[in-house]
Amino acid sequence: MRAIRMMTVGLAVLLTTVGCAAPTGVGGDGGTARDGRSIVIAAGSEQESLNPILGYAPDGASKIFDGLVARDAGLDLVPALAQTLPTASPDGLTWTATLRDGVRFSDGTALTAQDVVFTYSSVIDPKVDSTIASSFDALESVTSPDPRTVVFGLKYPYAPFAQRLTLGVVPAKAFEGQDVNTAPFNTAPIGTGPYRVVEWRKGDRLVLEANPEYWGPAPQVTSATFVFVTDDNARAQRMAAGEFDATALPPKLAKAYEGREGYQVVQSESADYRGLGIPSDLPLTSDPAVRRAINLGINRQAMIDTVLAGAGKPAATPISPYLAEWYDPAATFTYGPDEAGRVLDAAGWVRGPDGARSKDGVRARLPVLYPGTDSLRKELALATASDIAKLGIDAPVEGTTFEVMLARQKETAAIWGGGDPYDPDTATYTLLHSRYIGQDGYVNMTHYRNATVDAALDRGRSSLDPATRKAAYDEFQEAYVADPGWAFLVFLDHTYVMRTGWSGMQEQVEPHDHGLLHGPWWNLEKWAPSPA
Missing domain, CATH: 3.90.76.10 (Dipeptide-binding Protein; Domain 1)
Known part of the structure; x- marks a missing residue:
């Protein structure tokens, strides 16, 4: 299950038309000769602090x-x-x-x-x-x-x-x-790790070099530059222009590199989900039956086949298949728009002559937000909204920022991401336990509450007995699919485009946070230059 599939890849004509030149010395086609001792990686996000x-x-x-x-x-x-x-x-x-x-x-x-x-x-x-x-x-x-x-x-x-x-x-x-x-430390940190910070230009790049005080073997890749480019298409274009040695890209953009000598696509399995957070306080979605109907009406496999180009797995809860000890394959939503319609009818949300649903004079409406620079989430938002609209629910789509998504979390749905393959507690607790309702940040953004779910999550984290923990997370998954607070859509396979020229990469199932930290370069300090 933890395979990384590597394919020789190349570039479509569209991307080769970009006129950007690689900066001198960063290893691009326009720079100095590459010896594998340095690497330039384009990251899709930037940390606010290095503390x-x-x-x-x-x-x-x-x-x-x-x-x-x-x-x-x-x-x-x-x-x-x-x-x-x-x-x-x-x-x-x-x-x-x-x-x-x-x-x-x-x-x-x-x-x-x-x-x-x-x-x-x-x-x-x-x-x-x-x-x-x-x-x-x-x-x-x-x-x-x-x-x-x-x-x-x-x-x-x-x-x-x-x-x-x-x-x-x-x-x-x-x-x-x-x-x-x-503290000044937050932008100029001192650590024990294999690299140290030599420059951080916010909004542009982070430059690391090998730490001479490192307690482990000295890294052979002695310099790593992370360039921050939030827009997926911009990263693809600048990768095509030779500015970068590696970057994460949505699967469809990565496919544009097929056939180009000296490059490879790395596809890493992950526990990173994308899901529609459904607000629990709206008149429409305060009813668990409506949230279940939305889950039944979403065609997850179609999203995987089209939006992800096959690079992913359907999701129903935040516990991924890579948490195999804890994952319950029966906790799922079978695509059934007809059944979803019957559930909505029974809940009192009935179609009018124009096909739109309403109840007690209130029109069924659920706006869907996504972060505007993320092309993958945009496509998922459009596909999700299209499926919801087919159920008779008005679902306008809007690109915005994470700050706006958080500010409007009580009134709109949004495409969020998260997840990790380490433990079911770290994947679920702060996301779904009712104790986090109303707290700031990325915790229980949907204001979900379910007493059975709370009890199961509490028992799962506090017991040291594996059998008790297993029973608790089985109960959680059963209770959650009966009363979902999200429409978890897919677990992504992370896709990367990389130059050849290094050895030492090891496959690893990845968490949500990837690009700057996790990725094929999670163990960069153990890489070695190799012939391109």
């Missing part, structure tokens, strides 16, 4: 920082800054980690347990604007009985806590007398 405390790279692969643990190609946890994997007490309330000896930050200062204490204590500090604080709800205290030992105290047993320890560790000394939210 792990504020939310940078919480799932690892940050290039700049290390967590106590990391993940190998098979997503198994392996020691990183910790000498061995952290261990839990029998009651699950205490986790202990022993630090690796001799680790230094990129400025030469030694890593100590106090740095770990500062990092995690800051994440849960209410004065710190951490975007990942909700992921550490279980954490109550962090202490260091000696310079190499860290002890985490939890409020309740939290089975996947070790998965949270991929977060990068920062040097406490760098924040002395500083406000974490505004």
Whole structure:
């Protein structure tokens, strides 16, 4: 299931007409000779901060920082800054980690347990604007009985806590007398990772070079430049012009590269979903039957065949097939527009002479928003709205920004993305538990509430018994498909276009966050130049 399929690819005439020239020295066709020691990658998004405390790279692969643990190609946890994997007490309330000896930050200062204490204590500090604080709800205290030992105290047993320890560790000394939210560190970080930041031009590029203080083997790819290009078509055009060595592209744009010597398309399976978040507070969609009808009326396989060019799998819940231990293949929605119509009729939303549905004088209407620079989400939004419109529900589509999507989350549906292949708790809890209704940010954006779902999610995260956890997530999936809060559409296969010239890439099922962090270059520090 974790195969990466590589194909020789090339470029359509449309893309070769672009007149951009590659900047000197970045490895493009217009630059200096390429030796494989540097790479230029176009990323579709840019971080607001490079501080792990504020939310940078919480799932690892940050290039700049290390967590106590990391993940190998098979997503198994392996020691990183910790000498061995952290261990839990029998009651699950205490986790202990022993630090690796001799680790230094990129400025030469030694890593100590106090740095770990500062990092995690800051994440849960209410004065710190951490975007990942909700992921550490279980954490109550962090202490260091000696310079190499860290002890985490939890409020309740939290089975996947070790998965949270991929977060990068920062040097406490760098924040002395500083406000974490505004510290210079946030744009000029100091880490223990294989690379260090030498330049960050916001809105343009991030330049990394090999960290001479790195505790692991020295990277053979000594320079990595990430250029930020949010528009999919612009990335494709600039890749065609020779500006980049690699980039993520929607599948249909990547296909335009078939036949060009010296390039390859890498297709990586992922737990990254795209879904229609359906507001639970509208007169139309406050009824679970209506939300179920919308799910039944969406042709997911058609989206995969056309929009994704076959590169994906249908989704029904945020638990992906790559969480095989937890995934319930029976938790699905079979495409059935006729059945969807009957459900809507029974719910009182009946068609009028013009085919439009209404109830008690209220017309059935559900606007669908998507981020305007994302061509894939645009196509998914149009396909989803078209299917919903066939049910008799007016579904106008609008391209906008994530900020507007959040501001209008009570009144409109929107195409969101997320998901990870690490644990069902990290994929579901903050997204669907009712405790997050009304909180800021990307948590329970639809204001979904279901007592059975809440109870199952609580039981799944707090039990240390695998059988109990399995039963809890089976119950969650059964309850959720009976009362859905979203129309999860597809799990994407991430597609990338890359020059040849490097060895050492390893296949890995990817999370939602990819391009800058995760991607074929998740283990860039282990790559080596090879003949093109």
